[in-house]
Amino acid sequence: MTLITLGILLVTAVVTASLIATSLPMQFSATILSKTVVNAEVPSDGDCLDVAVIGGGIGGAYTGWRLRDRGLSISVFEFSDRVGGRLFTAELPVAPGTYLDFGAMRFKSGAHPTLNRTATALGLNIIPFELGYGNADETIWYNRGKRMRNTDLGTTNIPYNLQQGEANDPDMLLWELFKNNVNITDTYPSLEDLFFLSYPGDTGSSEGYKTIAGGMEKVPRTLMEKFLEANTTHKLHLNHQLTRMERRQTGGYNLRFRKTQTVDGVTTPVMTGNTGLTMCARKVVLAAQKDAIQQIDFPEFKNNPEIRRTIDSVEGFPAGRIYLAYNTKWWKTGNPDITHTKSDLPNRQTYDWSTGTNNVSIIMASYHDGDFTHYWRELSQFGTPIPGSLPGVNAVTDVVKNRVEKYLSVIYNVSQSDIPETVGGAMMLWDRYPFSAAWGYFKAGFDERKVRDMIYKPSPSDHVYIVSNSWSADDLQGWAEGSLIAVDAVIQKYFIE
Ligand SMILES: Cc1cc2nc3c(=O)[nH]c(=O)nc-3n(C[C@H](O)[C@H](O)[C@H](O)COP(=O)(O)OP(=O)(O)OC[C@H]3O[C@@H](n4cnc5c(N)ncnc54)[C@H](O)[C@@H]3O)c2cc1C
Secondary structure, three states, X not given: OOHHHHHHHHHHHHHHHHHHHHOOOHHHHOOOOOHHHHOOOOOOHHHOEEEEEEOOEHHHHHHHHHOOOOOOOEEEEOOOXXXXXXXXXXXXXXXXXXXXXXXXXXXEOOOOHHHHHHHHHOOOOEXXXXXXXXXXXXXXXXXXXXXXXXXXXXXXOOOXXXXXXXXXXXXXXXXXXXXXXXXOOOOOOOHHHHHHHHOOOOOEOOOOEEEEOOOOOHHHHHHHHHHHHHOOOXXXXXXXXXXXXXXXXXXXXXXXXXXXXXEOOEEEEOOOOOOEEEEEEEEEEEOOOHHHHHOOEOHHHHOOHHHHHHHOOEEXXXXXXXXXXXXXXXXXXXXXOOOEEEEOOOOOEEEEEXXXXXXXXXXXXXXEEOHHHHHHHHHHOOOXXXXXXXXXXXXXXXXXXXXXXXXXXXXXXOOHXXXXXXXXXEEEEEOEOOEOOOEEEEOOXXXXXXXXXXXXXXXXXXXXXXXXXXXXXXXXXXXXXXXXHHHXXXXXXXXXX
């Protein structure tokens, strides 16, 4: 490399870094640069980090926080310009005092003790999540063109022509399905026990559901702040995408990063100037979801069919949320006690979300998953943002708004022409890198606990760990708790003091 090229590279790197620094939230802006960032060459052994954490979601932030007092040099590298990943809270300026959670919005105080304990240790305000999972007596179901209450199930109010046996209480119906289609005898545990163990009756009550005052994103952000405060060698590098890892001959790993830029929530690789840089670390913690990890070029994973198969044992499932703001709670007209709806329309679920200090109210007009996410993605590419919409990746266009309202009108039984003008909106679809999925499910034929344990350290001869709930067992793949449990397991087993 000539001196002139090197000079251009250095200037480009410094300018890019300072541009990134100025666009960051205050509390993180001072910490993103370290001396190795502007060096595109392979660092020497003495410059290697003790630990590189890839991903600034709750898993990565919790890893840093858990290791904060060990005297280790640790850097967290994050693809985008924000900390939080799928814990993402926004405020709608037209409705001050309200917080929109685009990703995780609730947790269970009993079933998610790590998150509960961590939020408490951070001094965050844990409050009830009143909307629960859709409380039974506050829910409208709209399916196959018919509207009914949750409480109509199992009664003569069901608006379908059902056979006598089909009109049973839903728990009984599930029980019949289970009993008649599962090839197990009623030895031990009894069929009843087995059924109620595997079907804990999750819906129907808000009891035990919690959230964080000010939004769930406060958890990873506070974890990150405390991690950075704990030691001056702790760093956060936003807009850094890990693309490749290689073993170093002297131990540890060279980590190849590509710089990215984020405009209105959309993060893309920087295409001009020197966009690559190399760091090294003795241990690497990958705190990202399956699809993002698969994109990292690490020969030890790629060339081992067993590791490849294990990583590929889960399938991602996209999801999304659309929020609309109005000056009145029109959806309460005729439905004063309803807080939640479930339907077979592309909205899937709605929640009566919250009201700002200026009385502007927000409805979560759609909480959908699977293929419905592709449907809303397609529509979101048409039209222009509605007045009061958040920008960029969170924008709601008039086309999306009109379509959502069309469905809301039949679900809530209000004529579409009677729905007042929106005053704002926001949405987020979790179907694109680095969040190709909202959560994952195991493919058939895998022993989930075995996979989970293997994923923590996929290659026995490498100090590369995966802490992600993509491979969590025991129904935790869709919950932040799964990522925290993975971090605890890896630290306990592989970061022994
Ligand atoms: C719509 C929705 C609803 C949900 N509801 C709930 C809920 O109510 N309760 C609950 O507990 N959970 C819920 N979840 C799940 C929860 O949000 C996630 O399980 C949790 O946030 C996962 O955290 P994580 O840190 O493991 O991964 P992520 O949040 O995905 O963070 C990974 C981070 O790594 C970064 N990254 C990826 N690749 C790279 C790379 N190569 N280089 C650098 N950085 C990289 C990404 O940008 C990201 O910031 C929900 C999720 C969604 C999407």
